[in-house]
Amino acid sequence: MRPHSEKKWILPCEWASQPTIAPMTNHAPALSDSLVAAAHVLADVENGRSMTEAITHIPSELRPSTQALAFYAMRHWGLAKGLTGLLVQRAPPNAVVSALLGLSLVLLEAALQAAKGASMPGTPLYAVHTLVDQSVAATQTQRDLMSYQGMVNAVLRRFQRERDQLLAKLSTNLEARYNHPSWWVHRLRRAYPDQWQSILDVANTPPPLTLRVNRRRATVASAVDALTKQGLTCTLLDDFGLIVDQPRAITSLAGYQEGWWSVQDAGAQLAARLLDVKDGMRVLDACAAPGGKAAHLLELAAIELTAIDVDGARLERVQHNLKRLGLSTPALHLKAADASKTNTWWDKKPFDAILADVPCTASGIVRRHPDIRWLRQEKDIDRMAKLQREILNQLWQTLAPGGKLLLVTCSVFPQEGELLAAEFATQHEDAVRLPAPGQLLPVIRTVDNIQTDHDGFFYALFSRNA
Ligand SMILES: C[S@@+](CC[C@H](N)C(=O)[O-])C[C@H]1O[C@@H](n2cnc3c(N)ncnc32)[C@H](O)[C@@H]1O
The missing domain is CATH 1.10.940.10 (NusB-like)
Structure with a gap:
């Protein structure tokens, strides 16, 4: 060229x-x-x-x-x-x-x-x-x-x-x-007879720039104040989330270098909070890269975090992101490892909490990655669900009695959501399903001045009987 x-x-x-x-x-x-x-x-x-x-x-x-x-x-x-x-x-x-x-x-x-x-x-x-x-x-x-x-x-x-x-x-x-493959449209129509068109509409809408404020370095008020001084306006989502109304290069936004915030969709911001980690807990983030949810876990409590990912290059991004946010502590252990092969990396000390943000078709985040729908094939859904099952079954063995495991996928296909979670619950007698949002469909909505704008995720929370 x-x-x-x-x-x-x-x-x-x-x-x-x-x-x-x-x-x-x-x-x-x-x-x-x-x-x-x-x-x-x-x-x-x-x-x-x-x-x-x-x-x-x-x-x-x-x-x-x-x-x-x-x-x-x-x-x-x-x-x-x-x-x-x-x-x-x-x-x-x-x-x-x-x-x-x-x-x-x-x-x-x-x-x-x-x-x-x-x-x-x-x-x-x-x-x-x-x-x-x-x-x-x-x-x-x-x-x-x-x-x-x-x-x-x-x-x-x-x-x-x-x-x-x-x-x-x-x-x-x-x-x-x-503007999706026809098999994708058919699948959504079958799974969500009333919402499939709105799911597709959201998928074809450019996403907002949503930030999660790093509570160890800033508050929503101080972040908004700095962004306002740059001539920007923000829409507040909750105690930690906000949307920058005039998206631009993130490195040019106030607070980027200082690690005051991370870019993270509002739906993804639920994960770390659902796991409810407390100081001193031994926590595993089993599919950690690029580290958005790992950072949030570290922001919420002084935990000992083992963060693994099968992709060593992507794991470097976790390191980079945590460093910018001031979250690289001696209690952080990063390992390039396969979550489905616990014998290769687990030290046999059980975890109090596990985040299993497992690989998936990413069908819930296609507005941020509009190429995904064209790259996927229908058979990928079953392939990913099989891998998710393998990872979950292995991780379950590493969870302490009384501990919690949060299953997350960024998919809207039930095979990677409710069907997977229900099957897991029936196959593990010691698993108790706790309240969690389940399937979160992608949505853009403003009611009574409250804006809801997030991608599609699935959340299931399990505790392990003592
Ligand atoms: C949905 S992404 C994780 C996003 C991350 N939790 C975050 O919030 O930034 C899934 C990750 O799983 C990793 N992965 C895929 N197969 C894996 C395996 N067998 N063991 C561990 N990680 C795996 C991928 O490399 C990818 O980084």
């Missing part, structure tokens, strides 16, 4: 709505360069690579604008695929061109909607002619894309002419309508 040129400065609006991206500068890249970079990322996702990973391969000056475009595209990828299928007889052999077409088509649809006065917050908006010009120009930024110039131009112009008929043809196409 060539370095960005100083052509036209066009700023995607979604820059303001993604928590992890850099603030706008006066040196925004040309849209054609960002389009082609985003097309590379989208082609990578089609090829099975996560978007987080794919974006690291994009030159840093293009990353914020690329991320904004790629996030938007992933939230509209069902429509993108549906339209491309109707407009292109034979898919181009070049995966980047296919992705560029899909991306440009959904951006063009947004531009056409906006021209009629309808636009959704967080949508990257461009004038129709700019978008078509820049999409065509994008094919000229790389030698192997050049021969597709005419094709991209023709497809985008045909979409403009035939938009209504094309969209009508897709009206019964579940994937195009809900």
Whole structure:
């Protein structure tokens, strides 16, 4: 990819709505360069690579604008695929061109909607002619894309002419309508006959920037005060949670370096509190990386924490995060280890409390990771549930009599939630199920000025009979 040129400065609006991206500068890249970079990322996702990973391969000056475009595209990828299928007889052999077409088509649809006065917050908006010009120009930024110039131009112009008929043809196409794989839509519809559409709507909405205040270093009042001095406003969630109403790069926010807060969805903020840890307890976080819930446990009480994760590289992020928050104590033991193989890491001293935030399909957090829905396959649900069962069964042996184990998944599929918990309870006679939220569906709601805005999680709490 060539370095960005100083052509036209066009700023995607979604820059303001993604928590992890850099603030706008006066040196925004040309849209054609960002389009082609985003097309590379989208082609990578089609090829099975996560978007987080794919974006690291994009030159840093293009990353914020690329991320904004790629996030938007992933939230509209069902429509993108549906339209491309109707407009292109034979898919181009070049995966980047296919992705560029899909991306440009959904951006063009947004531009056409906006021209009629309808636009959704967080949508990257461009004038129709700019978008078509820049999409065509994008094919000229790389030698192997050049021969597709005419094709991209023709497809985008045909979409403009035939938009209504094309969209009508897709009206019964579940994937195009809900921007999730059709098996995913069917599964949700079966599990949640009354809520499946709102779950899908939330999944297609950009997430808020939610913070959890580190009570060892700050209070909600002091954090809000510092953020207000930066010209930001906040919505308070509870004693420790708040939403920054104008999301921006987290490293630019007051209190980041000082470790006053962590970024954590409000639904995830329940975990550590449910485990109700007390000073002196011996606690295990069995799937700890990147350390959001481990940090919260350490903020709540002076515990001895063993934090393990099978992924050594991810475990380094736990170390980094805890250091920033001032929570790296001698009573913290980090180990790269497999929770389902206790014989490789457990010292036979039972734990008083265990957090089992087990690996899952992550179907509850797709608004933060919109590529997940396209990367997963239906068979992953059973595969993950099997792994979750193995991990839970092993961890149970390490829990002290009278101790508590909290099962957490960030999934909305019952196989990774209630079905898993119910099966575990029937197979372990010494397990007593305690009150916990169960399935928390993703929601965005304001009632009586109280905002509820969180991702999807499952929580089940067990105590072990003495
Ligand atoms: C949902 S994430 C944990 C999030 C973390 N608790 C937090 O709050 O930041 C699941 C983690 O499980 C880890 N994992 C997957 N299989 C594992 C296994 N067999 N043993 C331990 N960790 C595992 C993954 O590497 C991943 O970091």
